[in-house]
Structure formats: structure tokens, C-alpha cells
Amino acid sequence: MKDKLLSLALFLHRSKKYKAYKQFARDxxxxxxxxxxRYFDLTIIFLVISSVLILIxxxxxxxxxxxxxxxxxxxxxxxxxxxLLRLWVHNDLSDMIIKEYNDSKFLLKDxxxxxxxxAGLYEKLKYMLTPSAIVDLLAILPAYRPLxxxxxxxxxxxxxxxxxxxxxxxFVDVLVNKKFELLTLLFLLLFIVFTSGIAIYILEADxxxxxxxxxxxxxxxxxxxxxxxxxxxxxxxDIGRAISILIIVSGIAMISFVTSVIVSAFSERLNxxxxxRIIEQMNKSRSFLIICxxxxxxxxxxxxxxxxxxxxxxxxxxxERVEAAKKDGYVAIHExxxxxxxxNKFDNQYADITVLCLTSSDVENIxxxxxxxxxxxxxxxxxxVNDPETIDKFKYAGADEILMPNMVANTMIYTAITQPTxxxxxxxxxxxxxxxxIDEIHVHHSHGMVDRQxxxxxxxxxxxxxxxxxxxxxxxxxxxxxxQIQAYDILLVxxxxxxxxxxxxxxxxDISVKK
Amino acid sequence: MSKxxxxxxxxxxxxxxxxxxxxxDGFDITIIESDKNFYKDAKxxxxxxxxxxxxxxxxxxxxxxxxxxxxxxCVMDDEHLNxxxxxxxxxxxxxxxxxxxxxxxxVTKKLKMAGANKVIDLYEVSANKIYNILDxxxxxxLLEGFVSNRDGITFKEMLIPEGSFLDGEMADDIDFSxxxxxxxxxxxxxxxxxxxxxxAGIEHxxxxxxxxxxxxxxxxxxxxxxxxxxxxxxx
Numbered sequence: 197m198k199d200k201l202l203s204l205a206l207f208l209h210r211s212k213k214y215k216a217y218k219q220f221a222r223d224x225x226x227x228x229x230x231x232x233x234r235y236f237d238l239t240i241i242f243l244v245i246s247s248v249l250i251l252i253x254x255x256x257x258x259x260x261x262x263x264x265x266x267x268x269x270x271x272x273x274x275x276x277x278x279x280l281l282r283l284w285v286h287n288d289l290s291d292m293i294i295k296e297y298n299d300s301k302f303l304l305k306d307x308x309x310x311x312x313x314x315a316g317l318y319e320k321l322k323y324m325l326t327p328s329a330i331v332d333l334l335a336i337l338p339a340y341r342p343l344x345x346x347x348x349x350x351x352x353x354x355x356x357x358x359x360x361x362x363x364x365x366x367f368v369d370v371l372v373n374k375k376f377e378l379l380t381l382l383f384l385l386l387f388i389v390f391t392s393g394i395a396i397y398i399l400e401a402d403x404x405x406x407x408x409x410x411x412x413x414x415x416x417x418x419x420x421x422x423x424x425x426x427x428x429x430x431x432x433x434d435i436g437r438a439i440s441i442l443i444i445v446s447g448i449a450m451i452s453f454v455t456s457v458i459v460s461a462f463s464e465r466l467n468x469x470x471x472x473r474i475i476e477q478m479n480k481s482r483s484f485l486i487i488c489x490x491x492x493x494x495x496x497x498x499x500x501x502x503x504x505x506x507x508x509x510x511x512x513x514x515x516e517r518v519e520a521a522k523k524d525g526y527v528a529i530h531e532x533x534x535x536x537x538x539x540n541k542f543d544n545q546y547a548d549i550t551v552l553c554l555t556s557s558d559v560e561n562i563x564x565x566x567x568x569x570x571x572x573x574x575x576x577x578x579x580x581v582n583d584p585e586t587i588d589k590f591k592y593a594g595a596d597e598i599l600m601p602n603m604v605a606n607t608m609i610y611t612a613i614t615q616p617t618x619x620x621x622x623x624x625x626x627x628x629x630x631x632x633x634i635d636e637i638h639v640h641h642s643h644g645m646v647d648r649q650x651x652x653x654x655x656x657x658x659x660x661x662x663x664x665x666x667x668x669x670x671x672x673x674x675x676x677x678x679x680q681i682q683a684y685d686i687l688l689v690x691x692x693x694x695x696x697x698x699x700x701x702x703x704x705x706d707i708s709v710k711k
Numbered sequence: 712m713s714k715x716x717x718x719x720x721x722x723x724x725x726x727x728x729x730x731x732x733x734x735x736d737g738f739d740i741t742i743i744e745s746d747k748n749f750y751k752d753a754k755x756x757x758x759x760x761x762x763x764x765x766x767x768x769x770x771x772x773x774x775x776x777x778x779x780x781x782x783x784x785c786v787m788d789d790e791h792l793n794x795x796x797x798x799x800x801x802x803x804x805x806x807x808x809x810x811x812x813x814x815x816x817x818v819t820k821k822l823k824m825a826g827a828n829k830v831i832d833l834y835e836v837s838a839n840k841i842y843n844i845l846d847x848x849x850x851x852x853l854l855e856g857f858v859s860n861r862d863g864i865t866f867k868e869m870l871i872p873e874g875s876f877l878d879g880e881m882a883d884d885i886d887f888s889x890x891x892x893x894x895x896x897x898x899x900x901x902x903x904x905x906x907x908x909x910x911a912g913i914e915h916x917x918x919x920x921x922x923x924x925x926x927x928x929x930x931x932x933x934x935x936x937x938x939x940x941x942x943x944x945x946x
Contacts (some may be wrong), residue, residue: 485845492815496838499816552841578844580837597844601837605812606728608831612810613717613729613782614736615868620906621896621924622866625854636850656883661893661910663926666849671856673864673928674893686849690895691910 198309205293222285225278229546237360240278243271244335244353251350267350272339275353279332286323289316331355366469374461381454385421388450392443393417396436404432421447471529474509475541481507483548488512488533488564489555490521493580493601497554498526511538512555534563536571544572553579553595558586562593569594625690634663634690637700641683644703651677658699660691717741718780720766720796722749723788725812730758743775745792766796772803780804785811785827794821801826857926866895866924867932873919875939882915890935892927 208214223230250259250267259267296312323329334352358364371378396404397413406429407413416429421443431437462469478484484507487494494510510521510528521528531538533551542549551568553561561579568575579595581587582602590598612619625634639645645653655662664673666686672679681687689696718741719730726742730753733740741760744750750763764771766787776783783800787793790813797811811827813819814834822830843851857865871877877885887894896908899921906924907915917923925932 493834493837496816496832496834497841500835500838500842550845578841597848599837599840599844601833602724603728604836604840605831605833606725606732608836609725609784609786609810609812610729610732612829612831613733613784614738615866621908624906624908634847634850634854636847659910661895663893664853666853671853671864674888674891677888688850688853690908695910 198307201309201313202293202297202307205290205297208290209294218285218288221281225282225285239274241357241360243274244356247271247350247353251347268339271353272336275332275356276336276339279329279336282329282332283320283323287316287319289313289320292316328359331358366472370461370465370469371458373465374457377457378454381450381457385450388443388446389414389417389421392421392439395439396431399439400431400433400436404429404436406430417443420444421450423447423451467530471531474527474529478507478509479543479547481547483550484508484542485550485552486511486533486539486542487552487554489553489560490514490517490526490528491554491556493554494521494552495524497552498524534560534567536567539568539571539575544575548576549574550576550578553577555580556582558582562586562589565590565593565595633693633696634688635696636666637687637689639681639683639685639687643683645681645687646683648681649677650675650679650681653681653703655689655699658691658702659695660689660699663688663690716780717782717784718743718776719784719786720744721785721787721793722746722753722761723786725786725788727752727756729784729786731756734758741775741780745787766792766799769799769803772799776800776804781808783807783809785809790814790818794818794825797822797827798825864926864928865932866926867936868922868924869936869939871917871919871921871923872940875919876941877917877923877939878919880917882909882917885917887925887935890927890938891931892925892935895924895926897924898922 224232224236227233247267250263253259292312292315293309296309297307300307324333331352334349335356337346337349337352340346393414393416394410395413396416397407397410401407401413407416412429416431419426419429420440423444431440485505487497487508487510490510490512498505508527510518510526511531511533512518512521512528513530513532515530518528518530533539533553539551549568549572551564553564555561555564558581561581565577565579568577573594576597577595578597578599579590579593581590581598581600584600584603587598587600608619608623611622637645650662653662662674664671664687665675665679665681666672666688667682667684671688689699691699716739717733719726719733720743722730722742722744723746726744726749730740730742740758741762742753742758743762743764743766744753745764745766747763750761753761762775764775766772783804785793785796785800787796793811793813797809800807800809808829809827810829810831811822811825813822813830813832816832819830819832819835840851843854856863882894882897885894894909896906896911897915897917898906899915899918909915925935927935
């Protein structure tokens with residue numbers, strides 16, 4: 197028996213297929229990036245809703261046999277499979293056995309199969325006792341025909357939907373934070389309900405026609421303390437009414453207390469929840485901007501009336517500035533961008549993140565740069581530098597682009613003085629005015645332009661000015677017209693926006709232009 | 712380029728850079744400061760015409776600032792002082808070209824009201840640069856090189872002299888690439904004093920007195936500049 201189990205565990209441990217299946221099941225159930233998970237979730241949601249609709253319909257109308265069978269067998273079987281899958285992927289029993297076996301061999305002690313199996317099963321049992329697992333189990337129960345009462349458990353299928361709503365989790369989260377207050381109140385409530393319920397039972401059971409059992413007394417106490425007051429049971433003696441008065445007064449106090457605890461818990465975490473929502477929203481997109489600091493430069497950045505930016509979030513650790521940003525209509529969160537946790541909340545695996553460090557402090561900007569780069573090298577960082585002496589530090593920190601507002605402005609002033617005509621041109625080009633866009637055309641390896649000569653492309657008739665080619669890091673200015681375009685070239689072209697777009701679409705092929 | 716007389720107010724963050732750049736390009740500059748330390752800095756950097764005055768006093772301004780200055784550049788570190796100075800200069804010298812630096816939208820507005828001919832917003836140009844880096848990183852880097860690099864590929868503006876072979880020609884008919892330069896645009900005096908990009912799609916006739924802006928390597932631009940001075944007949 198022992199040997200058989202061990203060899204089975206060994207077989208499973210070594211089987212690549214088994215591992216792959218298990219991983220697939222795990223991804224299907226948990227990995228929100230899995231493409232099939234969406235369909236799986238939709239199926240479960242459909243099954244739940246259809247099942248509940250059948251239950252409602254059934255109350256007043258006869259249900260055709262096939263529908264009944266669908267509800268009882270098909271839905272239940274799918275749910276049972278789901279339940280077993282979840283149980284299966286919860287932990288790896290075979291791996292545990294093998295590990296224990298190897299360990300005991302290494303330590304030259306007796307291999308205790310029973311112990312490790314027990315531990316593994318205990319893990320699974322622990323999972324079975326979690327609320328969501330219990331809901332899953334209850335959702336299968338209606339399949340047991342002989343007990344029609346179990347039909348009611350179909351309602352538990354609705355609870356399965358809770359898995360798909362994040363707000364419930366957040367709600368529970370908030371309540372868990374106030375566990376101490378809420379539990380204290382609950383015990384107080386139970387104390388009052390039971391004592392007054394017992395009191396009314398003792399005092400009125402023989403005088404009040406409506407109170408027969410202790411349950412009636414407790415039921416009355418709860419109806420009264422909650423200020424619901426159905427009135428089906430009401431005290432008839434003076435002492436009973438006195439108890440009612442006490443219970444009602446304490447009930448009002450307690451309800452307002454509970455309400456205020458929950459409300460304060462929420463308002464404490466409201467910002468956090470909102471910010472969480474913002475981050476989650478951003479993580480859904482493929483690329484986004486994180487702008488650190490809401491100062492002059494950031495304000496200017498947004499006021500440029502350039503292309504509309506959707507996926508961004510402003511982050512500042514000064515509350516007032518965050519409020520100002522919100523007032524100006526921007527998405528802003530009050531977070532410290534130099535903390536690892538903050539930036540790590542963003543999905544740095546799948547999305548292209550660009551961090552703009554625009555705070556007025558170099559120290560802060562360097563720290564954010566380092567922070568972003570330590571999370572993932574893939575994160576692009578554009579850093580603002582105020583003191584020219586810190587440029588080297590920014591380079592060491594790994595900033596992809598360095599921006600020196602003073603330098604940029606100085607160059608512009610300098611140009612404005614020395615070459616006033618050109619200043620207009622350069623300014624127009626730099627600010628991307630529509631008449632003078634300098635744009636880059638990225639030549640993909642399967643691009644229609646590859647291997648063609650420059651003269652064939654006829655920039656002139658497209659009203660474009662061809663300036664040069666950036667090839668392998670070198671810029672070739674105004675290459676001869678016989679030069680051939682190579683894959684991965686970047687063509688630098690100037691012209692009106694519409695000309696550029698038309699040109700790009702004309703040579704479409706498989707154009708991949710950085711947006 | 713003619714040796715323009717330029718007065719720079721302020722030898723702080725911006726003034727230093729601009730003054731040094733202009734000086735090395737051979738401009739005749741005068742530095743005016745109201746801060747003792749900056750004044751000493753300017754002296755230490757071997758500038759000849761450096762004055763320490765209270766820029767809020769019109770009488771002192773009149774003493775040092777002469778009408779012969781072609782451009783007045785206000786780059787004081789203190790923005791309030793900068794606005795005040797711009798205002799005083801405008802009231803004193805009605806026809807001068809005043810260029811000021813600003814570090815916020817509000818200041819830009821005030822400077823314009825105060826009468827600055829050109830206001831360069833510190834953050835506006837930087838904000839635009841961020842857009843450019845995000846949108847077209849390669850082009851931005853190259854462009855920046857064109858603007859700041861003096862040896863490599865750069866822009867140059869040239870006045871078409873009387874009788875040049877370009878005079879009267881259509882811009883499209885001239886093959887600039889054989890000179891190794893590209894025509895970016897021009898200021899056409901016939902069409903009002905506006906800058907027109909060559910890609911705007913309008914037919915341009917080049918006349919003497921027009922200014923053309925070309926892009927190319929420094930030597931090529933210089934040779935081309937000599938070339939356009941040649942008469943039509945000499946070609």
C-alpha cells in the first residue's frame with residue numbers, strides 16, 4: 197500500500213503532462229490574464245443565473261423535464277467538477293510526499309507516509325472550510341434528488357457570483373479592520389437580546405397568548421431591538437413594556453453606533469479604495485503614464501492641448517497638491533512614488549509603464565527613478581533634473597531620458613536671440629504645430645518600404661521633407677537618393693500631420709509606427 | 712551674423728548660460744545685475760561690461776541701458792523683479808525688442824501685459840519636450856542635436872542677397888540636395904513677415920530679401936551660404 201502510493205506520487209511528480217494539466221487548471225481558475233478564464237467565468241455566471249431563474253419559475257409553473265434535468269444534473273455536475281478542480285489545485289499532495297520521502301532518506305529516518313498524507317489532506321480540509329469553498333459545496337447539494345429541501349440551496353449558487361465582485365471583498369476587508377469594535381457590539385447585542393428574550397419569556401409566557409416558547413421571546417427581542425417592530429408579539433404586562441422601553445432605547449443607540457463604526461471605517465479607507473480602483477483601471481491598459489509630482493511642469497504638461505492622454509495617474513505625496521490636481525480635473529492619487537509598494541501595485545509584467553519624475557526636488561526624482569528601475573528595468577523613466585551636477589547620478593540610476601527645464605529654456609532663449617527666424621521654426625517643430633511635424637517612421641522588417649530606394653518613395657510629391665535615416669544608432673543626414681531602406685531603419689520626415697499620416701498609410705504594408 | 716548689442720539682465724541660472732553662449736558666438740553683450748554675488752560671478756567670468764544697479768530705479772536704468780541695444784533680455788532669477796523690469800524697460804525704450812523668461816502661466820501673461828515682445832516659458836518648452844519624448848523619441852533626440860550642436864547637423868538662416876541665383880526662382884525648382892543641405896522653410900517678405908515651412912504645400916517664389924532656413928552640416932551650410940551670394944550669371 198505504502199509502496200504503491202509512493203510510486204504513484206513519484207509518477208505524478210515526474211509526469212510533465214500532469215504538471216501541465218494542473219497548471220492549466222490553476223491558470224483557468226485564478227490567473228486573470230488567462231484567455232480562457234474569461235469564458236470559464238462567463239459560463240459559471242450563466243449557469244448560476246439560469247439555475248436561479250428556473251428555481252423562481254418553478255414556484256408557480258411546472259418545469260419541463262429537460263430543464264429540470266439540466267438544472268439538477270448538468271449544472272450540478274459542472275459545479276462539482278469546478279469544486280474538485282479547486283480542491284485539487286489547492287496544494288500538491290504528490291510533491292509533498294516526494295519531498296518527505298527524500299527528506300527522510302536524507303536524514304536516514306523512517307518514511308512516515310501517513311503523517312505527510314495527513315498534513316496534505318489537512319491543508320485541503322482547511323481550504324474546504326473557507327467561506328467560498330463552503331458556498332461551492334452547497335451549490336452542488338441541490339443535485340441530491342430525494343431531499344427536495346436542498347432545492348433552496350440553489351440560492352447558494354448566487355453566492356458563487358461573489359467571487360467575481362471585488363467590491364464585496366473590499367467591503368469585507370473594511371469590516372475586518374473594525375473587527376474589534378464590531379465584535380464588542382455583537383456581544384453586547386447578543387447579551388441584550390438573550391437577557392430580554394429570556395426575561396419576556398419568564399414574565400409573560402403564561403400571560404401573553406403570543407409567546408409560547410423561548411424562541412418567541414428571543415424573536416421578539418430581536419424584532420424590537422432592531423426597531424423593526426412587526427407587532428405580532430407585543431408585551432402585555434407593565435414590566436414587559438418596561439423591558440421594551442429599555443431594549444428599544446439600547447437598540448437605537450447600538451444601531452447608530454454600528455452605523456457610525458462602519459461609516460467611519462469606510463471613510464477612513466475611502467481614498468484608499470478609490471486609489472485602488474484607479475490603479476486597477478490603469479492595469480487593464482497596455483501602456484500608461486505615471487506622473488510623479490503635481491507642480492508647475494506637470495500643470496504645463498497637461499495644458500499643452502496636445503494629443504489627449506488617457507492612461508495616466510498623477511502621484512504626489514503632498515495632500516494639498518493632490519487635491520489641487522483633482523480640482524483641476526485630473527486623475528490623482530495621494531501616494532509616495534518613492535515607495536516600493538506603491539509602484540509595485542502597477543502591472544509591470546504586461547503593460548508598458550513610463551514614469552515621469554517631475555517633482556521639483558532632484559533627490560526625490562533620483563529616488564523615484566531608482567525605485568522604478570529596481571521594480572522592473574522595463575519601466576521607462578523620464579526624469580526632471582534641476583541641478584546639472586546631478587545628471588551623472590540620474591544616468592547611474594538608470595533614467596532613460598533626462599529633462600532639464602533650465603537647459604531647455606536656456607537653449608530656446610539663446611536661439612531666440614541668435615537666430616530669431618529659426619526660433620519660430622524650431623518652436624513650431626518642438627511644440628508640434630500641425631504645419632511642421634517632425635515625425636519618425638519606424639520601418640518594420642516586413643514593411644512595404646524595405647529594400648526600396650529613397651527616390652522611389654517620392655517624398656516630395658507627398659509634400660514631405662525627408663531629412664535622414666537613423667540606422668543602428670547612427671544618423672545619416674540627407675542620404676543619396678539611391679540609398680536603400682533597410683529593415684529597422686527609422687526615417688526622419690518633416691511635414692504636415694495629414695501629409696505624414698497619408699504617407700504612412702500609403703506605404704502601409706505592415707507599418708508599425710510608434711503612436 | 713552682425714554683432715548685435717545685447718543687454719542681459721540677470722546673471723543667475725539662465726543669465727550665465729546665455730551670456731556665455733552669446734559671448735562665445737561673438738556677440739557684444741552687457742550684463743546688468745542687482746545682486747552683488749551674481750555681479751561678482753559675472754566679473755569673475757571675465758565679462759567686460761558688467762553693471763551693478765538697482766533695476767527698480769528708472770534713473771539708474773537710463774544711465775546704463777542705451778537705446779543702441781538691439782535686444783533686452785530679462786532673465787532675473789526673481790520673477791517679480793523680472794516683471795517689474797520688463798515693465799520699466801518697455802516704458803523707457805518703446806522700440807526695443809524685449810525678451811523675458813517666465814516660470815508659470817500667470818507670469819507669462821503678466822510679462823506679455825508688461826510689454827515683452829517674446830516670453831519664453833520655462834515649463835512650457837519642457838512640457839512640450841516630454842510630449843515629444845513620449846511621441847517620437849528618436850526625432851526628438853536628433854532635433855535637439857540639430858538645435859544645440861554647432862559642429863554637426865544644424866539649422867541656419869540665410870538672407871538671400873540682391874542678385875543671387877536664387878532670386879526669382881521657385882523654391883520647388885531648386886535642387887538643394889546637391890549642395891548637401893535641405894530647405895526647411897523661409898520668411899517670405901511678399902507674403903508678410905511670416906515663417907512658411909516648405910512642406911506647407913504653397914508654391915514659393917524666392918526673392919532677394921527673403922530669409923531661408925536650411926538644415927545641413929555646418930561646412931555644407933557655410934559653403935552654400937557663400938554659393939547663394941554668387942550672381943546668376945556666374946553659375
